[in-house]
Amino acid sequence: MGLLRQLTKTILTACVSRRRLLTRGPIPRRDVQPQIALTFDDGPHPEFTPRLLDVLADRRLTATFFVIGELAERHPDIVRRIAAEGHELGNHTWTHSEPSQTSPRQFLNEVRRTDELLIELTGAASRTMRPPKGELNWSKLSGLWQCGQNVALWNVDPRDYRMTSADDMTAWCSTYEPCGGDILLMHDNHPWAITAVATMGSRGVFNRFETTTVSEWTGAVKRSGVAVAIQT
Numbered sequence: 001m002g003l004l005r006q007l008t009k010t011i012l013t014a015c016v017s018r019r020r021l022l023t024r025g026p027i028p029r030r031d032v033q034p035q036i037a038l039t040f041d042d043g044p045h046p047e048f049t050p051r052l053l054d055v056l057a058d059r060r061l062t063a064t065f066f067v068i069g070e071l072a073e074r075h076p077d078i079v080r081r082i083a084a085e086g087h088e089l090g091n092h093t094w095t096h097s098e099p100s101q102t103s104p105r106q107f108l109n110e111v112r113r114t115d116e117l118l119i120e121l122t123g124a125a126s127r128t129m130r131p132p133k134g135e136l137n138w139s140k141l142s143g144l145w146q147c148g149q150n151v152a153l154w155n156v157d158p159r160d161y162r163m164t165s166a167d168d169m170t171a172w173c174s175t176y177e178p179c180g181g182d183i184l185l186m187h188d189n190h191p192w193a194i195t196a197v198a199t200m201g202s203r204g205v206f207n208r209f210e211t212t213t214v215s216e217w218t219g220a221v222k223r224s225g226v227a228v229a230i231q232t
């Protein structure tokens, strides 16, 4: 991330309520078990997402899946399974269109279309959205807020989309020191997220840290319709 983008993000984050723009969770109190949020983007994938759900279920972990609408439409049973197993469904636009080539109107239409599908499949709209590549301009961000969407970014990125083997992810896990409030970005359209969860589990990360969904940190309530704004 460039210095200017990082600076803009830091200033925005400082000025805006955490529930409207989340870049990491709260610093945990000393008397409670610290939490981290596992987030998976760019699915659902017909092979990797069900395998990842199996690994999460084995360890009784909770995660947030930022799904692409057109893939969710192709794999509705996986979307329903994600919701049924207690995970959060987030909105990652309909086509994952390139941010620099997508107008605010097109972007917001993609978000609305994805939300409508999620309502159809699960009975509830998403509580949180994540823009492709984490890139937003002011028009898109204010448009999201106007239609009641909270935005969740991340503060830990193993760059799993660049990895070429499970060994790459195992090596990253051996250097990762979790902190309470971390939001990890991974991708369930690649297999390495499965390796990450299994490796972190075997390193005892989930004995020391609870997993939570991002909307537990934004405080967003479950919306039953796309146009219902969240009261802040």
Ligand SMILES: [Zn+2]
Binding pocket: 041, 042, 092, 096, 131, 132, 133
């Ligand atoms: Zn993405």
